[in-house]
Amino acid sequence: MSTELPLSPRILAINESATLKVDAKAKALKASGRPVISYGAGEPDFSTPANIVDAARRALDDPGNFRYTPAAGLPDLRRAVVAKTQRDSGLTVDPAQVVITNGGKQAVYEAFAALVGEGDEVILPAPYWTTYPEAIRLAGGTPVEVFAGADQGYRVTVDQLEAARTERTRLVLFVSPSNPTGAVYTREQTEAIARWAVEHDIWILADEIYQNLTYDGVTATSIASVIPEAADNTVLVNGVAKTYAMTGWRVGWLVGPQRVAKAVSNLQSHLTSNVSNVSQRAAVEALTGPQDAVAEMRAAFDRRRRLIVDELSKIDGFVVPVPEGAFYAYPDVTGVLGREWHGVTPTTTLELADLLLDQTDVAVVPGEAFGRSGYLRLSYALDDESLLEGVHRLQRFFSVD
Numbered sequence: 174m175s176t177e178l179p180l181s182p183r184i185l186a187i188n189e190s191a192t193l194k195v196d197a198k199a200k201a202l203k204a205s206g207r208p209v210i211s212y213g214a215g216e217p218d219f220s221t222p223a224n225i226v227d228a229a230r231r232a233l234d235d236p237g238n239f240r241y242t243p244a245a246g247l248p249d250l251r252r253a254v255v256a257k258t259q260r261d262s263g264l265t266v267d268p269a270q271v272v273i274t275n276g277g278k279q280a281v282y283e284a285f286a287a288l289v290g291e292g293d294e295v296i297l298p299a300p301y302w303t304t305y306p307e308a309i310r311l312a313g314g315t316p317v318e319v320f321a322g323a324d325q326g327y328r329v330t331v332d333q334l335e336a337a338r339t340e341r342t343r344l345v346l347f348v349s350p351s352n353p354t355g356a357v358y359t360r361e362q363t364e365a366i367a368r369w370a371v372e373h374d375i376w377i378l379a380d381e382i383y384q385n386l387t388y389d390g391v392t393a394t395s396i397a398s399v400i401p402e403a404a405d406n407t408v409l410v411n412g413v414a415k416t417y418a419m420t421g422w423r424v425g426w427l428v429g430p431q432r433v434a435k436a437v438s439n440l441q442s443h444l445t446s447n448v449s450n451v452s453q454r455a456a457v458e459a460l461t462g463p464q465d466a467v468a469e470m471r472a473a474f475d476r477r478r479r480l481i482v483d484e485l486s487k488i489d490g491f492v493v494p495v496p497e498g499a500f501y502a503y504p505d506v507t508g509v510l511g512r513e514w515h516g517v518t519p520t521t522t523l524e525l526a527d528l529l530l531d532q533t534d535v536a537v538v539p540g541e542a543f544g545r546s547g548y549l550r551l552s553y554a555l556d557d558e559s560l561l562e563g564v565h566r567l568q569r570f571f572s573v574d
């Protein structure tokens with residue numbers, strides 16, 4: 174007789190989030206008294222703006238918020254998302270096309286669940302955010318990676334997508350600005366991908382969670398609005414977490430053709446029902462209230478972005494493309510692998526990240542977490558002083574051969 178009963182094969186196939194693992198290790202070391210500086214977490218270091226917090230306080234005084242509401246979200250928030258989608262994605266939609274979710278993450282899961290069937294292939298541009306391949310597999314799909322390195326600005330081309338296409342291709346993921354690379358596709362590149370997907374009847378899942386965090390006058394063009402035919406093929410994912418420093422509030426959404434929104438709302442009605450009304454009220458204020466705090470946070474990210482790119486570029490063996498969006502630097506560090514550093518010769522970035530944490534108390538996420546060794550992700554959503562101290566430690570570490 175076996176002592177352990179089996180778990181579901183689908184659940185057993187899920188990998189632990191590598192980004193959270195790095196973060197947990199860094200936090201444990203810090204708790205033990207080590208002066209750890211972590212570039213690991215993908216969340217703003219700012220507080221949620223006061224007007225948003227006040228809206229949540231007011232929501233607690235309204236007993237209407239103590240009850241279940243429609244699974245797809247509060248009508249006020251769905252309307253606010255309609256206006257936001259028009260403003261930032263250039264797409265005219267109806268509230269019936271919007272589902273409010275527990276963070277953008279739930280929107281990602283639900284979109285794959287609604288669009289991908291058993292055995293379908295999903296084209297996944299790499300480097301990719303760690304959650305996508307897991308969510309694709311949970312839906313029964315097969316991720317098909319298409320890799321774009323630093324030499325092509327971490328942006329895949331239509332030729333690469335076409336080479337990966339088979340008759341089983343159901344969906345292509347489009348993330349601009351990207352986590353982990355910060356790359357933003359140009360309007361022309363975006364349009365070319367939209368045309369290709371429409372021509373071949375392929376769904377587009379566009380994760381626009383970083384769309385308001387772009388720099389150098391760059392704007393992230395929404396793939397849904399770049400050609401008129403794209404809207405029918407596209408599901409947008411977005412949320413308040415990154416733009417409004419609201420990671421802990423858990424409000425995201427999905428916008429798509431009405432039949433998709435309906436299917437997702439059905440799924441959510443059995444999964445989590447509505448998102449906390451207090452958080453939804455806060456999100457209404459985030460989207461419809463003053464946007465000055467957003468501009469201030471973006472200006473701070475921009476300053477830190479230039480700082481980290483300049484400082485990392487000084488390390489021999491690091492190639493650091495300038496990220497145009499999000500809050501991550503993603504250097505290609507293949508130049509330092511296979512060399513001896515302080516008695517150790519790392520051959521992968523997994524080993525390198527471990528070495529850096531052990532010897533410099535600096536936490537970074539290895540490229541393996543995003544599909545391929547040879548890269549490090551550094552979130553620059555931390556205060557200027559720590560940010561500089563951490564990169565100086567890295568410079569000192571790599572200055573001795």
Ligand code: PMP
Pocket residue numbers: 215275276277278279281302348351352380382411412413414420424425
């Ligand atoms: N998409 C991307 C690309 C992300 O980086 C994240 C957060 N790391 C999310 C979606 C989900 O964000 P949340 O669930 O906090 O809204």
